[in-house]
Every structure is written in C-alpha cells, then in structure tokens.
Amino acid sequence: MSVNVSAQKAPSFVVKANQPTATVAPTMWGLFFEDINLGADGGIYAELVKNRSFEFYNPMMGWKEEKRGGGEGSLLVHNRNEINPANPRYLRLQVKSDQGEYGLINEGFRGMGVKQGNQYDFSVMARQHEGSNLALTIEVVNAKGEKIGGATLTPSGKEWEKYSVSFTASATEPKAQMVLLAKGKGAVDLDMISLFPKDTWKNRPGGLRADMVQLLADMKPGFLRFPGGCIVEGRTLDERFQWKKTVGKPEERELIVNRWNTEFSHRPTPDYYQSFGLGFFEYFQLSEDIGAEPVPILNCGMACQFNTGEVVPLDQLDPYIQDALDLIEFANGPATSKWGKVRADMGHPAPFNMKYLGVGNEQWGEQYVERYKVFEKALTAKYPNVQLISTTGPFPDGEEFEYLDKTLRSMTDARVDVIDEHYYRPAKWFRENATRYDNYDRKGPKIFAGEYAAQSVAIASPDNKNSWEMALSEAAFMTGLERNADVVTMTSYAPLFAHAEGWQWTPDMIWVDNLQAYGTPNYYVQKLFSTNAGTNVVPVLRDNKAVTGQDDYFASATVDKKTNELILKVVNTSDKAQNANFVIEGIKKLQGKGTHTELTSQKLDQVNSFAEPKAISPTQKQVNVKGNTVSMLLKPHSVNVFRIKTS
Structure with missing residues (x-):
C-alpha cells in the first residue's frame, strides 16, 4: 500500500519469536x-418490576394506585417478620366496589423496555381471602398509557402459591409500565410481583x-x-x-x-x-x-x-x-x-x-x-x-x-x-x-x-x-x-x-x-x-529495548502455540501516521499472509453512543508478509493487532 507519511525513516521493530519470556495465564484478561x-x-x-416484594425502605416505592371505571379499594402493606424474616412484607389489595377495576402500576427501572413480538412472563405469589375470587388483569402500557400487551389470571388458593401467565407485546416501548388490576369485591394478598422477557x-x-x-x-x-x-x-x-x-x-x-x-x-x-x-x-x-x-x-x-x-x-x-x-x-x-x-x-x-x-x-x-x-x-x-x-x-x-x-x-x-x-x-x-x-x-x-x-x-x-x-x-x-x-x-x-x-x-x-x-x-x-491473548510472551524490541513509549510507540507480542500464530500489538499514541517495519526473528517460515485489526479515530474526544454505538470499533484486513518482514502503516492514535501464521 502506498501512503504519504513523514519523511523520516520508518521505524524498525524486531520480534524475537523464538525467545519466550513468560507464559500468558488463561486468566490474563478478565x-x-x-x-x-x-x-x-x-x-x-x-426483572422489569422494581421493588417486586415491597422490601424497599419505602415499601410502595416504584408503585402507585390505579383506578379505572369507578373502581375503589385499598392497598395495605403487611409485615410477617416472625414467619418470613428474609421477605417479611406483602401487599393486601382489597376491592370495595363492584364497578370498574382497582389496582396498582409499577414504573420499572426508569421505565420498562418492551419489544414488539417478544413474549413476557408474569408471575406472582398470591392467596385469595375467604369469599374472594378476584381475577387479576396484567397489562403493559406505553408512555401514553396505551395497552401493548397483557393477560389475565385468577389465583385460586387460600394459601400462598405462585401463579404465572405469559403474553406477547404488540409494540416496542422503552418507557413501558406494568398495570395490575383486580375486578369484583374481595381481597387478595400479593408478593413477588414479577415480569421477565422470555428471551433471556x-x-x-x-x-x-x-x-x-x-x-x-x-x-x-x-x-x-x-x-x-x-x-x-x-x-x-x-x-x-x-x-x-x-x-x-x-x-x-x-x-x-x-x-x-x-x-x-x-x-x-x-x-x-x-x-x-x-x-x-x-x-x-x-x-x-x-x-x-x-x-x-x-x-x-x-x-x-x-x-x-x-x-x-x-x-x-x-x-x-x-x-x-x-x-x-x-x-x-x-x-x-x-x-x-x-x-x-x-x-x-x-x-x-x-x-x-x-x-x-x-x-x-x-x-x-x-x-x-x-x-x-x-x-x-x-x-x-x-x-x-x-x-x-x-x-x-x-x-x-x-x-x-x-x-x-x-x-x-x-x-x-x-x-x-x-x-x-x-x-x-x-x-x-x-x-x-x-x-x-x-x-x-x-x-x-x-x-x-x-x-x-x-x-x-x-x-x-x-x-x-x-x-x-x-x-x-x-x-x-x-x-x-x-x-x-x-x-x-x-x-x-x-x-x-x-x-x-x-x-x-x-x-x-x-x-x-x-x-x-x-x-x-x-x-x-x-481475544488475541496468545500463550507465550516474546520480546518486541526497538534499538534492542522494549517498546514502552519511544516516539509514542508501545508494543507487546505473544505467540499462540495452539494455532501457530504470532500476535503483535502496537499502539501509536502520536498524531502522525508512519510506516513501520517488523522483522520477525526465530521463525523458519511465515505463511505469507496475516490479518491486521485496527482501532482508531482522528478525534481523541470521540465516544460511542446509542445513536452511534460503533463510531469507534475494529476493522480488519489482510496483510502480506515478505520473507520475515511485515511492513505496515500505523495510523495516528491507533491500536493495531497483527496475527501472522507461522510454520
């Protein structure tokens, strides 16, 4: 490749590929x-529900009352510390009117992320009170309050049991909320109110x-x-x-x-x-x-x-x-x-x-x-x-x-x-x-x-x-x-x-x-x-010294004995692009081709974002090897990884 670089002589690095100095621990990068x-x-x-078991210092944090169509009722937090000290609180939802629906809304963690076509699994620990048979309606609503998914279930037991139901979302919404409503007179106890995406x-x-x-x-x-x-x-x-x-x-x-x-x-x-x-x-x-x-x-x-x-x-x-x-x-x-x-x-x-x-x-x-x-x-x-x-x-x-x-x-x-x-x-x-x-x-x-x-x-x-x-x-x-x-x-x-x-x-x-x-x-x-760890460290030298910042270059190298590859990492922290020569010693034969993975940006203040998640991300290309030398352009402000097959 031909690139205009500074007139000074291209730096030369020597990689002593047959002189391992250390074994790379499998735990090196974690x-x-x-x-x-x-x-x-x-x-x-x-989990999409915040404070699902009402155990925050403020037991109703994340929740608020919801009434529809004239529904009336009450929400009361109970504490059973002596019976269940690890999860003492639960919510008693009592409906006092035959009209409409009554219940509560959970705001999620800064909202709930819901995806169109994805299935969502709702579950709750519940028990009905004597004489009650309250049906529960579960809805996920978008930021405008419009329903984008839901289901119903009716807890049937008078003792604590887990009940589950699933539904599919009809739209994508980053700020959804979950609504839980009961209909008919009576009371039901609720704990561990939960909503999970299916695609975990x-x-x-x-x-x-x-x-x-x-x-x-x-x-x-x-x-x-x-x-x-x-x-x-x-x-x-x-x-x-x-x-x-x-x-x-x-x-x-x-x-x-x-x-x-x-x-x-x-x-x-x-x-x-x-x-x-x-x-x-x-x-x-x-x-x-x-x-x-x-x-x-x-x-x-x-x-x-x-x-x-x-x-x-x-x-x-x-x-x-x-x-x-x-x-x-x-x-x-x-x-x-x-x-x-x-x-x-x-x-x-x-x-x-x-x-x-x-x-x-x-x-x-x-x-x-x-x-x-x-x-x-x-x-x-x-x-x-x-x-x-x-x-x-x-x-x-x-x-x-x-x-x-x-x-x-x-x-x-x-x-x-x-x-x-x-x-x-x-x-x-x-x-x-x-x-x-x-x-x-x-x-x-x-x-x-x-x-x-x-x-x-x-x-x-x-x-x-x-x-x-x-x-x-x-x-x-x-x-x-x-x-x-x-x-x-x-x-x-x-x-x-x-x-x-x-x-x-x-x-x-x-x-x-x-x-x-x-x-x-x-x-x-x-x-x-x-992902380019290698198995053994080998020296990379410039003027017979490790490359630790001379002319803003930093380098290290490993060989991978499992794949028969030399892996060379070179960082150019300067604002200049330069061709560089890497002389590989101690290898009988290089295979003639390799890969060069490059991570770079001309803007030192560049960041990735939700709008541009890969504004800075790696690119890879093939490189040719002549004899035992790799000549490569190192862009300014770049991280470079070369993988070269060896015999």
Whole structure:
C-alpha cells in the first residue's frame, strides 16, 4: 500500500519469536462486575418490576394506585417478620366496589423496555381471602398509557402459591409500565410481583439480559470477579454483601440497600437496592456460561473505609471466616455436602471448580493485615489449593499502597498468592506507567490489576467520558501488562456496566438503556487484547529495548502455540501516521499472509453512543508478509493487532 507519511525513516521493530519470556495465564484478561450504575437490578438481571416484594425502605416505592371505571379499594402493606424474616412484607389489595377495576402500576427501572413480538412472563405469589375470587388483569402500557400487551389470571388458593401467565407485546416501548388490576369485591394478598422477557440469556426463566451477557461472552474473558467492589464492604457492616442471603429460592433472598444509593450527592439514587435475584449461584453460572474462572470477593470484617470504616474485633471474626469456608464448599463441594447440596438443589450438581477467592476488597492499614492473616490461616488449613487474593488498597501509590505492598511481600507467617492493585488515573498516567511492572520481583506474589480506567476529568467526576484518548492510553498501558505476564496474571477494567439514566460513576465499559447495550472504545480495546491473548510472551524490541513509549510507540507480542500464530500489538499514541517495519526473528517460515485489526479515530474526544454505538470499533484486513518482514502503516492514535501464521 502506498501512503504519504513523514519523511523520516520508518521505524524498525524486531520480534524475537523464538525467545519466550513468560507464559500468558488463561486468566490474563478478565471482567470485574459490581452492582453499581444499576448494573444488576435494572441492568443485567432482566426483572422489569422494581421493588417486586415491597422490601424497599419505602415499601410502595416504584408503585402507585390505579383506578379505572369507578373502581375503589385499598392497598395495605403487611409485615410477617416472625414467619418470613428474609421477605417479611406483602401487599393486601382489597376491592370495595363492584364497578370498574382497582389496582396498582409499577414504573420499572426508569421505565420498562418492551419489544414488539417478544413474549413476557408474569408471575406472582398470591392467596385469595375467604369469599374472594378476584381475577387479576396484567397489562403493559406505553408512555401514553396505551395497552401493548397483557393477560389475565385468577389465583385460586387460600394459601400462598405462585401463579404465572405469559403474553406477547404488540409494540416496542422503552418507557413501558406494568398495570395490575383486580375486578369484583374481595381481597387478595400479593408478593413477588414479577415480569421477565422470555428471551433471556440461554432462555432461562428469571434470567439475565441476553444482549448484555453476549457482549461479555464475545470478549472470551479469562475470569469474572464478583460481586464488587465497595458493595462487598457496605457502608456499614450490617449492609455488607452476605453471599448466603443471595442463594436459594428468589423469594427467600433478603433484599438490602445498595451502598451506591446515597454515595454521591450529584447522583442520588434513592431507589437503588439489591434484590439478589442475581446472587452468588447466578454469578457462578454466568462465569461458567462465558468460559471464565469465577473469582468471588468476600468481606473480611471491615466496612468501607471511605464510609464508616467499621471493623469486627479479631476475636469475633469466626462468622466471616465460616462464610468463606462455606462458600468454597458451595462452589466446589460434593452434592452430598451441606452447601454443595444447596448448589445441587438450585440445578447444578457438578462443582463449579472455583480456584480463587478474594479476602477483602480495597482495604488498607494494619487492620487489614491482621484480618487477612486470620483468614489465610483458616483457609489454608482446609483448602490449601484455593488461591487467595489480597489487596493494596484503592490507590496505585502513596502511603497506604506502600505499606501494604511492603508488608504483604515480606510476610513470612501467611501466604500471599495474588495482590490486587487498583488505579483510576488520568490518561497520561497510563502512558507513563507502561513500565510499572518491569522491575517487580519475579519470585514474589502475582499481580491482579483488578480495577483500572483512565479518567478524562477526575476520579468520581460525573463528567468523565469514555473517549478515544482514554481507551488509547489504556491500550498503551496494557502492552506493559502483557509484556510482564510472568508477574501480572489477571487484569480487568472497571466498572463494567452503566445504565444511561441510573449511573453513579463514570467512565464505564458498557452502557445500556432499557432496550440497547453498546461497547465503548474501552470495551473494544479490552476485547482486542482478550481475544488475541496468545500463550507465550516474546520480546518486541526497538534499538534492542522494549517498546514502552519511544516516539509514542508501545508494543507487546505473544505467540499462540495452539494455532501457530504470532500476535503483535502496537499502539501509536502520536498524531502522525508512519510506516513501520517488523522483522520477525526465530521463525523458519511465515505463511505469507496475516490479518491486521485496527482501532482508531482522528478525534481523541470521540465516544460511542446509542445513536452511534460503533463510531469507534475494529476493522480488519489482510496483510502480506515478505520473507520475515511485515511492513505496515500505523495510523495516528491507533491500536493495531497483527496475527501472522507461522510454520
């Protein structure tokens, strides 16, 4: 190809394809999920009804009374805490008039996304009162209040039972609502009022949004870290994530407030709770579905240190440690064990084969070290093969980081397998830190780059954007992660999801509304690396040095022994296009052809959007190889991946 480039001599890179320096861990490129930005309820968990069991602090939040044709009645919330402490509230709907209809409307999560021709499954736990035989009409209405789907059912029993009915939507509507009406005199008790689309991931009833899961599956991630994040810790210990309350029947899972509910005054979200319809079983199942290692993170007896910072006394840690031991049994134990049976009863007799467990999320200080040691001792005694993930806190440097980094690395009375490092920093930081791991101890703990994202404005600013400059800078940094794959074995961008009308934090990798989901430029960078991982790192040199920003170039390379390919990643962060020569050494013969996948934009502030979801997305073309040299144009501000077949 002929392209006008700058007059200077084209840079020459040498790839030593027969000199592997590290094995790329299968977990190298993964995913971090946290229930932030309506990531679970209102997001990937496909339930359309908000506050379906009336357990929000305001039990009628999301609901309002509806009367039609002269209908009269009352709505009264009852509490049966002693009988069912996990789900104590239910609604008594009493109709007092023979005329018209009486009931209630649910607004959904910023509305309900309904698609024409799609089937919707309604269900409710209900019981009729003596002498009542109320029929229930279920309607989905559009933003104008017009019916676009519906059905009827009549609960027949005087004891609690689940009733279900399905219908097909006649129109597409992003802001639908669900109406539930009763006709005739009498009273009926209602709980777990639910509406799901039929087309969930793998068509599982009560499952996950298929379009959102598909974006994850397309990345071929090596692991899925869950359930967070700061929600693991909670604002207080009472509000911490407790995995045992998230398994079993959905109606028996105990809802709690989401710690992002009131975290930011600029984005208050008073209706943000965790129903745990997406619980630990579903996280493990999702991991299995997308071929990712499950990586759960558990509370270590410390609440979020940005909030209350509560701690459990060391001599009272036993319940927390038992939760960790029982989780391993739930994931890996036989179906005959106590917690393995819970898993089997939920439909998965075979173990999930969990290999990693995080102790604490983003803690710091002596309190964390003391608690980590207690956890490590107990977990190692019973499950020595489970790799334990510790943390150096929320920052990549500074006093908290330095204390934990030094302490964990010098620890002789407890094992430290993997250290989780987090960095939310400006784009420039990512470009300047591509060499961060070049001098790390090769014999020390492995590194999990567990949360990272370039910030276009500042940490927690509502004005951060998923712009091309941020993604490009992350790609430059990621070549340094790959180059140091003997130290860095797990990496994940964060946060993962954000609802366009329900977010608290930016930037985020995937944006959704009630009908659509799209990947940001950051998503496509992550996907390029994760789907082009290779098996072994090999050197890419320029003037006999690693390519870490000289003339704004960054590079890394791997070979894939499974497919006999060389995979070369080159990032050009400059504003100049240049031809570059890549000399491949140590390969007897290149096959003459390969592919060049390119991600680029002339606008550093370019973003993807619902209107233009692929404004920045990869393009691929064939490239020819002459001898052992690949000559290629590197566009300005571009991420380039070359795959070349070898003999």
